[in-house]
Amino acid sequence: xxxxxxxxxxxxxxxxxxxxxxxxxxxxxxxxxxxxxxxxxxxxxxxxxxxxxxxxxxxxxxxxxxxxxxxxxxxxxxxxxxxxxxxxxxxxxxxxxxxxxxxxxxxxxxxxxxxxxxxxxxxxxxxxxxxxxxxxxxxxxxxxxxxxxxxxxxxxxxxxxxxxxxxxxxxxxxxxxxxxxxxxxxxxx
Amino acid sequence: xxxxxxxxxxxxxxxxxxxxxxxxxxxxxxxxxxxxxxxxxxxxxxxxxxxxxxxxxxxxxxxxxxxxxxxxxxxxxxxxxxxxxxxxxxxxxxxxxxxxxxxxxxxxxxxxxxxxxxxxxxxxxxxxxxxxxxxxxxxxxxxxxxxxxxxxxxxxxxxxxxxxxxxxxxxxxxxxxxxxxxxxxxxxxxxxxxxxxxxxxxxxxxxxxxxxxxxxxxxxxxxxxxxxxxxxxxxxxxxxxxxxxxxxxxxxxxxxxxxxxxxxxxxxxxxxxxxxxxxxxxxxxxxxxxxxxxxxxxxxxxxxxxxxxxxxxxxxxxxxxxxxxxxxxxxxxxxxxxxxxxxxxxxxxxxxxxxxxxxxxxxxxxxxxxxxxxxx
Numbered sequence: 001x002x003x004x005x006x007x008x009x010x011x012x013x014x015x016x017x018x019x020x021x022x023x024x025x026x027x028x029x030x031x032x033x034x035x036x037x038x039x040x041x042x043x044x045x046x047x048x049x050x051x052x053x054x055x056x057x058x059x060x061x062x063x064x065x066x067x068x069x070x071x072x073x074x075x076x077x078x079x080x081x082x083x084x085x086x087x088x089x090x091x092x093x094x095x096x097x098x099x100x101x102x103x104x105x106x107x108x109x110x111x112x113x114x115x116x117x118x119x120x121x122x123x124x125x126x127x128x129x130x131x132x133x134x135x136x137x138x139x140x141x142x143x144x145x146x147x148x149x150x151x152x153x154x155x156x157x158x159x160x161x162x163x164x165x166x167x168x169x170x171x172x173x174x175x176x177x178x179x180x181x182x183x184x185x186x187x188x189x
Numbered sequence: 190x191x192x193x194x195x196x197x198x199x200x201x202x203x204x205x206x207x208x209x210x211x212x213x214x215x216x217x218x219x220x221x222x223x224x225x226x227x228x229x230x231x232x233x234x235x236x237x238x239x240x241x242x243x244x245x246x247x248x249x250x251x252x253x254x255x256x257x258x259x260x261x262x263x264x265x266x267x268x269x270x271x272x273x274x275x276x277x278x279x280x281x282x283x284x285x286x287x288x289x290x291x292x293x294x295x296x297x298x299x300x301x302x303x304x305x306x307x308x309x310x311x312x313x314x315x316x317x318x319x320x321x322x323x324x325x326x327x328x329x330x331x332x333x334x335x336x337x338x339x340x341x342x343x344x345x346x347x348x349x350x351x352x353x354x355x356x357x358x359x360x361x362x363x364x365x366x367x368x369x370x371x372x373x374x375x376x377x378x379x380x381x382x383x384x385x386x387x388x389x390x391x392x393x394x395x396x397x398x399x400x401x402x403x404x405x406x407x408x409x410x411x412x413x414x415x416x417x418x419x420x421x422x423x424x425x426x427x428x429x430x431x432x433x434x435x436x437x438x439x440x441x442x443x444x445x446x447x448x449x450x451x452x453x454x455x456x457x458x459x460x461x462x463x464x465x466x467x468x469x470x471x472x473x474x475x476x477x478x479x480x481x482x483x484x485x486x487x488x489x490x491x492x493x494x495x496x497x498x499x500x501x502x503x504x505x506x507x508x509x510x511x512x513x514x515x516x517x518x519x520x521x522x523x524x525x526x527x528x529x530x531x532x533x534x535x536x537x538x539x540x541x542x543x544x545x546x547x548x549x550x551x552x553x554x555x556x557x558x559x560x561x562x563x564x565x
Contacts, residue, residue: 036423
């Protein structure tokens, strides 16, 4: 098993700690001039989302977590299970609604997503940054109103609702930013 | 995300900060020039290096041209160009041996060494040794704006290569040394005269214990009481390690906000190259300057006794080995300079990049240097 020493420490490092995988999301190097170098780190548990504060001294090391990222297509949802298939191996992976979290709002069949595997088990997924969704229902828009500062809720084909500008109509395709849930633009068929 | 792949040729500092940096460098030189200091330059690459428990020098293994005769060295004929690191010298040529590195060849007549030690030159962690050699030769007051190198120091306040301003004033004691450091700080940053606080006062005020007399149990209890999570590998008997932890977590964050703070009389165990005053308990005649929680300068009333230095060197190397670090050569030309007689003096080193950071209101050292480590 690979180890990271303090000189490898940086944001984004995935490590194994007390039996769980963690991501280092903050790492501050502090050192009194003639004294011991310390690394003040914040780590998030990749399974539970809990946060740990840990201080390490120069020369300490942490075990690397067996973390892999793969690309997989979303196949279908079966109650609380979301089924994905790895693009290259056709291996299927199931994620729970809890693991998919808010990303269900963007998931359409065939969409290629990033899935994080820990010891070969999926633990989280990320949809593409931008997705195109079809508006299934919204209040009718005022003709000719192209203002983008007035928004209305639009229900899309994944079942989720997003605020879109007033000129968006039922049947339109809209591009949404999955990191913020924000409307970007209307898309032609 | 910035498109780092195409844009990382650019300086990380903006031009207003780089102009400020140049202006401060000019004012700093004026400060020392007007006080009769002589600006000097000394080697960055040297056969000697300062031995500190927590400072790790970079080194180069490129075979140097002859260094001449010196302690532990053998003159060699110049290596032909093209012989690089790891290439064996042939003929009568020997690798210049740097003292402390090869026990095998010292004291014996030159026997063919099957695995000649790769010669090493050290990138200086500070210009201290060379400047003291100048002092021993009668230099008088000197200063230097030096590039120095320290391995594994990378963070918002650290870059492995940085600019250190170092000065020596023969005849000065701790009090005068602090006075000049405070004046320089006031001239450069205009944050008022520095206030003085002893290391003990600071610990009493912010931690509630006497750092000179508290035992390890009291220190670990204070760490726990403050809610600090100590490194799991911090040895219980490493008293200075516990003091450093409290210093970083509980003392330093308070220092130098209203006015710059000169912290003085460090624990004797943290004397480094400062002389120890035989008070009860003894304290190191060492001080540091803090501005807005940032450690800016470190000064010593310099140790003059070569035997004491040798003792500290071997003690420090023993600690390095215990820490899992390689020992550093203990023989060096500073010892020769001290044996010939070093004048009593104060020496101070100040982090110039941090000084610019404070003037610019920067939060990261990359904002005041053109090309930090990851773009160098």
